[in-house]
Amino acid sequence: MESHVPAFADADDIAMVERLIAAHGGRGALLPVLHAVQDAFGYIDEAVIPLIASGLNLTRAEVHGVVSFYHDFRSAPAGRHVVKLCRAESCQARGAAALEVAAVERLGVKMGSTRADGQVTLEPVYCLGLCATGPNALVDGAPVARLDAAGLDAIAARVAA
Numbered sequence: 001m002e003s004h005v006p007a008f009a010d011a012d013d014i015a016m017v018e019r020l021i022a023a024h025g026g027r028g029a030l031l032p033v034l035h036a037v038q039d040a041f042g043y044i045d046e047a048v049i050p051l052i053a054s055g056l057n058l059t060r061a062e063v064h065g066v067v068s069f070y071h072d073f074r075s076a077p078a079g080r081h082v083v084k085l086c087r088a089e090s091c092q093a094r095g096a097a098a099l100e101v102a103a104v105e106r107l108g109v110k111m112g113s114t115r116a117d118g119q120v121t122l123e124p125v126y127c128l129g130l131c132a133t134g135p136n137a138l139v140d141g142a143p144v145a146r147l148d149a150a151g152l153d154a155i156a157a158r159v160a161a
């Protein structure tokens with residue numbers, strides 16, 4: 001095996017990444033490839049970056065830069081539940097900042113990370129297109145509008161289950 005083979009991946013994983021790269025074409029396909037890899041694996045493992053760079057004729061730094069720039073990409077597996085809080089302007093005007101402080105405390109996890117027990121990941125999101133009903137969140141992919149303390153309690157109960 002060559003040294004660039006990712007430690008996390010078996011031969012099937014590597015083959016899947018290579019298929020995803022091939023399916024999305026050449027140099028301009030970085031974002032679609034990254035989305036496809038994250039859809040397939042749940043995150044972009046550091047060890048996959050050299051494969052993508054090589055497959056798309058990019059540098060590792062270019063790939064890494066895009067992964068770290070976009071909030072949508074994860075560099076580690078998510079928790080069992082994923083809670084995304086909207087940080088964009090309309091939700092901020094409706095109290096999202098204070099809600100975020102409360103969510104961090106209530107869920108026991110820092111923003112942008114996964115709790116040590118793996119039960120929940122808390123992430124920012126920048127506008128869900130539901131601005132009139134903010135502050136908004138996405139909980140395991142489902143929108144939650146007008147989030148308040150009671151809503152946080154409900155999310156905490158769901159995460160504990």
Ligand code: FES
Binds near residue numbers: 127130
């Ligand atoms: S600003 Fe939060 S949904 Fe648009």
